[in-house]
Amino acid sequence: MDVDSLYQEIILDHYTNPHGRGLREPYEAEVHHVNPTCGDEITLRVHLDGDHVADVSYAAEGCSISQASASVLNDLVIGRSVPEAMGLLDDFTELMQGRGQVEPDEDRLEDGVAFAGVAKFPARVKCALLSWMAWKDATAQALSSEPSTADQGENR
Ligand code: ZN
Numbered sequence: 361m362d363v364d365s366l367y368q369e370i371i372l373d374h375y376t377n378p379h380g381r382g383l384r385e386p387y388e389a390e391v392h393h394v395n396p397t398c399g400d401e402i403t404l405r406v407h408l409d410g411d412h413v414a415d416v417s418y419a420a421e422g423c424s425i426s427q428a429s430a431s432v433l434n435d436l437v438i439g440r441s442v443p444e445a446m447g448l449l450d451d452f453t454e455l456m457q458g459r460g461q462v463e464p465d466e467d468r469l470e471d472g473v474a475f476a477g478v479a480k481f482p483a484r485v486k487c488a489l490l491s492w493m494a495w496k497d498a499t500a501q502a503l504s505s506e507p508s509t510a511d512q513g514e515n516r
Contacts, residue, residue, distance in 0.1 A: 370471050371425060375427050377431075378430065381419070381431070382419070383403065384417040387417070389405070393493060395487060397483065398423055400423055400490050401421045402491050405498065413442060416434050437495065451469060455476060457485065464476045
């Protein structure tokens with residue numbers, strides 16, 4: 361099996377069996393992002409525990425690439441610290457914007473390397489980045505909202 365077929369197989373696998381799909385509670389921020397060039401949509405929620413990514417839940421519609429990417433995102437960022445996960449976002453973005461010239465680091469990106477083939481098709485890059493951009497946006501909102509916990513009274 362050549363590497364392109366292997367990558368396609370990984371993407372198809374995440375598409376048909378998406379990891380962590382569904383919208384869950386609790387969450388600190390929810391966003392809705394659209395990729396108009398392809399028609400992909402995602403609603404994504406972020407739940408942080410301190411500076412750790414406790415959960416990323418989502419409902420996605422659209423092409424196999426956008427949906428598989430959300431599944432891989434879910435695998436990669438949950439359980440990591442926000443700075444670590446942002447580092448992976450940077451790596452993945454670099455890979456996607458590399459027009460097929462960037463060598464993916466499998467130790468870091470795991471199944472995310474499968475999108476290296478997609479990077480050769482500029483029209484599909486936004487599909488692969490949709491969920492990651494949504495996650496970045498939701499995480500920024502969650503961090504800035506400073507979620508108030510129930511037992512932390514409003515004493516002023
Ligand atoms: Zn798409």
